[in-house]
Amino acid sequence: MAAFGHTFPFYAGAKPTFPIDTSLAVIITIFLTALVTFIVILPGIRGKMRLFWLLRVVTSLFIGAVVLAVNFSSEWSVGQISTNTTYKAFSSEWISADVGLQIGLGGVNITLTGTPVHQLNETISYNEELTWRLGEHYEEAYAKALEKGLPDPVLYLAEKFTPQSPCGLHYPYRQAGHYVSAMLWVAFLCWLLANVMLSMPALVYGGHMLLATGISQLLALLIFSTVTALSPPCPLRLGTAVLHTRHGPAFWITLTTGLLCVLLGLAMLVAHRMQPHRLKAFFNQSAEEDPLQLGPAEGGLLIPRYRSMAESPEPQDIALSEASSEVCCSEVCPREPDCAC
Template structure:
């Protein structure tokens, strides 16, 4: 290609891009399917319990979907800049492009989109990922990008996150991402336990698990924030402009979900303390069972005995029991050695 007058990069062509992360799309699709399934059950629920049940299902599914989706999201920190920069290595030609950087818990994603998208007789639209999660080598992926001929702005940003770069961004974000991801998995398990406990007569412990879910979500934010607050961020200059990194949507969704879990957990604990009956009604655990249709007005069921109240007077009873004689009647005459067992005893006169 050099003999024909072409310059780097020798890139086979732009990758097909998807409007969002495929893993997050799958997670959201699964939870939306569960929501639609539960909504189909609503016509079988009577009265105001239908509204309570819908509110519980929507809130619980939102917490679970948000906790799981942000763990795989690549938008914990984002940055975007429109600049005039070089496009190919060993070439003085420059382009106007929009460069984006998304930092997640498992790696980074770099986008390069031309403005306009068609420049230098090429379609400038690139989306490259570099992973540092377990089982993946960031340095090897960077070398593969060099061999493939990725555009110069993408290589510049990717090189800032290599393990040997003086900026030390790789160590900061990699360790923070590992700890934040592990904390999010613990939060997801606490969410599962809270659903189990809130469906049983253990509502206060379900509130405790909601508090634990919110606490671990906040801990994940603290772990990730340590990557940027404890050490200054290395400057990222692209042509005539600088790229500044700020908190992404995943960070704020995690914060909102954590605060929501803490608020709901406190509400459950306070209601269990001051209004336990209303809390049981909200979770459909009031404990009031309707009597069977075959039961009479005096009895609760076939095997339900009716006991006399201690304050009830003996005269209010329907059946009066005769008192047993205190003394036996004296027997007159000789006692027969063999008596007829079928003969009724004579009454005393």
């Protein structure tokens, strides 16, 4: 087209974008609904246990929401610059724009916003996502981006993460995304088990599961940090500036939540060892409840329990009445009048 018609390639208009990722919006909505539900029933709890109960609910929902949300977040590594760069292929015209790069566990998200938005008789506002999740091919997404005729800055950054790129960023980030996502799912499962254990008289096991939740998150961060540190350096030059990436909000909030889970788990284990009665009081459980000692109504009949000689009662002589003696004699020897029982 540029060679024969002296016109630039056709660029489709910018697609409308939701102000927040739909997956994150659904997760936040679900956990906020659960929080509102628990707050509604809060007046039914009396005394100071109301504050303890609210603290436990808010902390648990926060941990669960973070563990689930960061798994779908695209802000593990972020970078943004303001630069003057080319806009269309086969064109010498430049634009002033803000270029953003967000690297998540499932792909990359590239944004291009003009400053001002209206330049060259167009609205410059793009938000494109290219994914490499299981069952999806990054190469196909990049080919579709080429067919759509996206602006040069978007295609330039997207090309750096293709498998054929000499930068070599595709495989490290893709493998890290798979393993980090798996560790976060393990952390979410441990969080569910922790809630189940803490709702039962098994607080020490709930502390163990909470500790495992934090350790799983910290291991996920270690994997991601190792991959990003060992990935080959690749300068991302856009016009007159170079784009540098750094750890994003998803990384730091996962670190905060992981450390919080580890501290809470250790605190529960120490409290179970030092002050078990106060720990049970905090979780609104009776100090007499012990899951390791089962009574007859809780399955204790399944295990035979024998009494020692000291516990056995001494035999007692029971005196029979005269009427009982006569009945006994009549039943034993009815035909012998001189029978003595």
